[in-house]
Amino acid sequence: MEPDTDAPTSFTALQAAIAQRQNSLSPRLRQIAEYALSNPNDMALETVAQIAERAGVQPSALIRFSKTLGFDGFTEMQRVFRTRLTDNMPNYKERIRALTDGGPALSDASRVLEHFIDAGINALEHLRQELTATDLDRALDLLEGAEHIYVMGQRRSFPVAAYLGYALGRLGRRTVLLDGLGGMLRQQVQAITDRDLLVAISFKPYSEDTVEICRMAADNGVPVLGITDGTLSPIMPLAGVTLAVEDAQVKGFRSLTATMCMAVSLIVGLGQRLDKDKAGR
C-alpha cells in the first residue's frame, strides 16, 4: 500500500493545490473546487450530503474530488479543512496581543500590515463620520450634470484618478484622464468649458501641476470637484465642492485605503442615479 505522498496536510497547502490544479480539473470537479475555496467553513463542518446539495453536486463527486487531490477519502480531506478552524482560532488573540505588546512573534512585514489595517479601519470610521450626505449629493450632482469629466491626480493621487477615469468611462460618461502624457496637459485643459467638470485629486504635499490646473479651471468658470485632505488644502478654495478624506497614515506613509473607498462609493452612487434617471424617463 503506497502512502498519499501528495496529499496536502495544511490548509494553505490544500488551497494552493486546488488553485494549481484548477485547469486540469473536469467541470464538475472545478465547480466543487470553487465552492470549497469560497466556503471553507461548510467544507469543514457540514456533511457530504449537505455540501453536495449546497454546491449543486452529487455526494460521490465530493469523494472523487478528494481522491483527485491525493486524499484517501472525503473524511481525510475534511480534516485539513478543520485544521484551519482550530489553527486560526488562537492565532487571532495571539496576533492582537503580539501587536499591542510589540512581541517578536510577528515578522516586521506582517506588523506593518497589521498597522495599516488598523489605521485603515480607523480612517474608514473617520470617513463615515466626517463626510456629510450633502457633500456627497452635491458631488454627484456635478458628476451627473457635466458634459465631459476631466480627472486629474498626480503622483500618489494618480491611482485614484486612474480609477475614477476608468470607472466613469464604464458608466458611459465622457471622461478624460489628464495624465500629462507628452506634455499635453495645458492643451488638454484649454478645451474644458464651463459645462464640463474637473475632478482634482491632491493630497499634501500638493502637486503644483494639479493646483495650477485647478486655478486655470476656476478662472475660466469651470466647476471643480476637489478630493483632498481637509487641512488647509489649496484645492479647497478653488473647488465648488470638496470631499475631504483623511486617509490612514503610518510612519509618515499615507495609505489610499479610505480615498479608494470613497471613490468607489462615488462611482456606485452615480451609477444608481443614472439607472434611476433612465428608468424614470
Next chain:
Amino acid sequence: MEPDTDAPTSFTALQAAIAQRQNSLSPRLRQIAEYALSNPNDMALETVAQIAERAGVQPSALIRFSKTLGFDGFTEMQRVFRTRLTDNMPNYKERIRALTDGGPALSDASRVLEHFIDAGINALEHLRQELTATDLDRALDLLEGAEHIYVMGQRRSFPVAAYLGYALGRLGRRTVLLDGLGGMLRQQVQAITDRDLLVAISFKPYSEDTVEICRMAADNGVPVLGITDGTLSPIMPLAGVTLAVEDAQVKGFRSLTATMCMAVSLIVGLGQRLDKDKAGR
C-alpha cells in the same frame, strides 16, 4: 412534550451555563464539564467516542451531560460548540453578502458610502486573517532581490499597478509600469530576464493580457508575484508567490480598499528592509 427552553444557543451562554451548574453536577458530569471548557475545539470537531476516550469517560456520559444542559442530544450541543469556530472565523463573503442583500436598496449616496465602509472594514479584517506572514515575507524577498521590477495591472487593477510603480520607483527600485501604451506591451515583456520580477495584479474577471503576460514570464523562468483574489485565479498557478486579497464587494462592484491597503503595506515593508540593509552595511 415541552421544548428545551433553557438550551443555550450561543457559545458564551453555554459556557456560562456549564460554569454555573458545575457544583450541582455529579462527579462524572463535572469531569466532562471541565474537559468541555478547556477543550472546546475537541468538543466541536471530534466524535463522541473520541471525546469520551480523551476525557476518560463513557460515551453515554456525554449524552447525559448534553441532556442535563437542556439539549436534545449530543449533536445539538455540539452545534453550539461549532458556532464558536464559525463566529470567530467567519466567512467574509457571507458577511459581506448579508450586508448587501439584507439592506434595502441603498437609496441615497450616503448609504452607498456606508455600505462600502462596512464592507471595506470587513475586507480589511479578512485580509488580517488570511494573509500569512510567510507569504508577505516571500513577496518582499522577491521585491528586494529583483534587478528590475515590472508591474502589470489592467482595467480596475491598473490603479494598484500605478501606485506600486510609483512607490517602488520612489524607493529607488528600477521599476517599469507595463501600461501597454502604444501597443508596446509584448516588446517590453521580451526584455524581462530571470533576475527581474513581474508583479501581476488581476481580479475576476481576469484580464486576458495580464494572464498571458504571466504565462510568458513563467515560461521564461521569470519570477512572478501575483496579487489576485483567492478563488481559482488563473494567476495563482503561474506565480511563484501569490498574495490573495478578497476585496469588498457591494452590488457586484468591487472596491480596491483592501488591495490598496496591502499594496501600501508592501511598500512600507520593503522600505524598512532597505533601510535596515543600508544601516547594516
Next chain:
DNA sequence: AGGAACTTAGAATAAATGTTCCCACCACTG
C-alpha cells in the same frame, strides 16, 4: 445495616454518514 435515589458502565440498537460500484452519457478518434 438496609433500603431508596441517584449515578454509571457497557453492550445493544438504530440512525446517519461516507464510500463503492455500475451504468449512462459525452466527446473525441480511428
Next chain:
DNA sequence: CAGTGGTGGGAACATTTATTCTAAGTTCCT
C-alpha cells in the same frame, strides 16, 4: 459510424456514529 477513454449520476453498501437501555454500583439517610 463504432469504438474508446474519461466523466457524472444515483442507488446499494458497509461503516461509523449517536443514542438507548438495563443491570450494576455508589451514596446517603434512617
